[in-house]
Amino acid sequence: MAIYHFSAQVLSRGKGQSAVAAAAYRSGDKLQDERTGEEKFYRREVTPDSMILAPSNSPEWMKDRERLWNAVEKAENRKDSQLAREINIALPVELSNGQQKELIRDFVQKEFVDKGMIADICIHRDDSNNPHAHVMLTTREIMSDGFGKKNRDWNNKELLNQWREEWSNHANKSLEREGVQERISHLSHEARGLEQLPTVHLGHVANEMEKRGVETPQGDINRDRQEYNSLVVDLQKYREEKQAIEAERARQFEQGSKVKSVPEHSSSEELVDKFIAKFLTGKKEEVVQQSNVETEQVRQPEQVTEVKPKQPSTQLSQEEFIERLRREFEENARKEKEQQRKVEQKKQRFNTPAEHDDLQIARTYLKADPSLPKIAERRQQIDKSSERLSNGKQFLLWKSQTINEAASQYKSIAHNQGRIQEQLQKIEQINWLNPLKFKDNRTIKEHAEGVISDCLNQINGLEEKLNYHREKLGFETEIEFKQVQAKSETERPGLIETNRSQRQQIAREIDALSNAENALKNGFVRQVAFNYPERSEMQYMSYETAHKLNEVNKKNGKIVPVEATEKFVTNKHQEIKQLKDKVSYTEQYSSRLHRAENYLKDYEKYRDIVENYKNKNSFSKMFVSKSTKNEYEKAVIARDSYENYMKREGITGRTDFEKQSKTYEDMQVRIPEFNGLIKTALNGLGILDAIVKGIEQAGREQERSTRQQQLQRGKGKGKKRENRWDMER
Template sequence: MAIYHLSMQIISRSKGQSAVAAAAYRSGEKLHDERTDEQKFYARDVEPETMILTPTNAPEWMKDRNRLWNEVEKVEKRKDSQLARELNIALPGELNHEQQKELIQSFAQHEFVQKGMVADIAIHRDDANNPHAHIMLTMRNVDQNGFGKKNRDWNADFANAKENNRGYVKNSEGCLSIREQWANYANKALEKAQSNERITHLSHENRGLEVLPTIHLGHVAHDMEKKGKQSQRGQVNRERQEYNQVVIDLQTYRRQKEAHLQKMKEKEKQFSFSTEVEKTQIQKAASLLNQQVVSLDDIYKRHSELRKMSDRHDPIERHFHVQQQQFLNVSNYYDHVSDLEREIKQNEEKVDELKGALNPFKLKENNMLKRRYLDKISDLESDKANYESNIQGYKESLRFSNEEEFYERYKEFSHQKENRQHQIKYEKEQIQVETKVLLQAEEAIKMAKIREVSSHYPDLKTAGKYLSYDNALKLEKHIDMAKKTPVTLEVIEKA
């Protein structure tokens, strides 16, 4: 879920802060602070993704982070000097890394750099659930020689940033606040990425929400919570989340109650224009759908579900039919193999008998008979090999390796097929029963609507039964007008 967070602060020497140290901490780079002659380095588990954006008239050296912020420290002489402005912005988790980078670059370029500020950007992804960016901004005009005077016009963008965290642009007509601008940039990026998530700069109060907003943890509290230690800010969020859950439960109850009351009113109106038979038909459909009140949308939805159930039957039955034919084919092949093996054995026995014959006068005749039987055996062996080859082609699809396994699988399949056919038969009967009940209820609901609409048009009270449901819906749109000016049947027919 995309979250909105944008906070702003001034990095100031009066607070004991250093622009070089701040840049080193956010970028994860080792920087040398020339003013204090100290090395500034803060190791990070995940290396930040950094970039420096400069105005077109800025010198090339401003893209060097170490020199950029040391020059800022040099040009600011006062002990209470304001050194830089900074924004801390939560990046939408629905965007990938490249999309997040493109978003923050576009925002900084158009909102700050084009106005003349240098933007030092660092994207932090230490926590996969909390990707965010730091944007450090310079406070003085720049030219080819470096920094000039402080630009007081930029202060309006960050007016009262510390006090109310709003940062409204006060001096430009029609210009949106920085906070609102960020929401617009982020939402366009989410839309481009085909995400349905959106963020808003508005407070819960301004949005009319009863739930309390959680507060930003900050890196100190976030690190504590990550290590299993409870922080004060984390405790505030836990209490607010607990409160919000109660509010959400109450809101859900109110919505459900309002929906129930609305449905009961609809049922009362529906029944006031229904016959006793129609009331019974509508009630049957309501019971079937396990609802107190049934609408045409409910009926149409169930019709669609029943059609999908029915559509699933045909492919299942076709599948069983195809498999049944395959099992029959293999069974027939095994029968043929068995018959051929019997014939082969019979012919082999006759050959053996001829070998044992000792009458020398029938030797030639016996040899001819022997040759005939051997040729017959050869033909039978060839036929048997063909049937066995056909059987081999079914072993993988029917999952068997020998004749015994085949008949076990055939038996399992037959049992499975019989059970599935019984189930399909039962489902078809149920679909028919439900469809009949739903059709009767659909007709009853439509007739109730026709009578209700007809009651507002005096000339239709007797002709109501001839009014179609679609035309009743068209006339329903003009009931308020009909209450003020009677509409005759002639006028309705022309319309």
């Protein structure tokens, strides 16, 4: 789930920190620290996703990570100078890598870069469950030639609170845009009125240790707080159930039932509340006292005044009251378990013997009666275990490769040291007393010194590479490395076998849960089909169809006949078709009138031309002018053609067209009404339509199964009767 973490720190030279080293560590780039002359580099298994954002007035060179942070170092001349501000932000795991990058870029641009800071963003995804961003920010104003004065306003604590709030706003908008229900808040649990204690941020070091199974103080704090929070959740459920009972009492009273009045809380109910509240208060104080890590997200809770429960009216001692409370809880739990057992027995009567075996096997894994929600929950746990095992396997492979690399480098160092000894011996063996060989001796010495220099350079390079292996494997000397190597070679086969065995166990459990899931779904289908004995094909419907049909029956409070559903769906489809036909007819009517109108205009145009020729003057010219006669004949042909086109569209003339146009206007007015009726008819039809189609598919599955059984019986391979579920059982 999405978590909120937003912490800030100042990188200071007084703490022994370096802006260049910090940037190299966060980005995974090799950076040359000009102040110390050292090359800073931290190798990462997963390459960080990095970018530098700068204000529009910044010089282009400031987008070069090495030049930027070396310039920051040069701008500070005090031994305790503040070099940079760093923000550490947890990114929502519900978003994709691209969405996470877009989210952090937009937030940093608006809150920091637009205010005048340069931001160096590095997103770390070494742990897929803990994506987070490191944002290094400059502390000085940007000038055209470099850095100016420090902006002290950026140190305002209120500004930090504003950044924290804006991050939650940005993140929640992204989650909402992607359709994710989870939300985060910058407010503490106390400020939001929650009784739960917040967990603390592990950080990458503690997180890596916890992944390897090494418990850390931060992890212990979170485990204690998670245990306390689970008790708070249980208390909340208890309160909600009690409120529901009180609401039911009030409803009965308002409806004039036999209840004379709405009873107040009984003394025992008050004692239950106060007893649990007292227990949680003590538990909270115990958990908080164990929290020694101070972080920005962890606040010391206010002192909780212990509320002493009133003694019950029966004057029971505290021990007697607690014992009675315990017995009541045990009795309620026993009744609930018995009721659940009866429900499970009723469900299991619809399973085959083989499916009963599958459910029994799954019960050993779940430590409870199998159900679809429990199987889904267990699968999520298995997925996390599989991921841990996969990470463990990768870690073993990485460790083996790293040890081999270190061994190879030590071997190369030894080889170069041997070459150095050889060259030193050559130099010692030179006879400088022979003047005739002085030139040759000098050549031999220079060559030997060159070889020695090359070997020393190679040794220095190998030693530099070994720094990474020393840090990762935890050794300093070659002797310590050989101890690490020997221990790894001893432990590695057992660790590999354990990892393989656990992966096989998970594979077996996954198969068992899949079989149990199929058994539960098959049993549920048969349970629903049992309500329709006259429809044998119902046994072949899918779980999804059975679930939808069961929901319809629940909503109606009775078993709805399939025939009634089919008839209802058929009638609705016919009704919708008629309405759509009316809408379609109106649209076609409009298109027809549009075409007819164009033909009518052309018809009237050429009709007027013909009428004009028929007057006395023009008509007499036709016998004199051949061109006039041709024009007249063309006009007659065009008039007759457009008249035929017009009649083909159902229009006889201008009067008829205007009459039909009025009819179309009356039809068009009803289009919104038809669309509304279609929408109403479609409302709720989707699930019923899916049920009918699902039952039709079940009929086809039954026919296919019948043909297959007949074929098997013909070959003498029919299934045994006892392995099938009988609807008459």
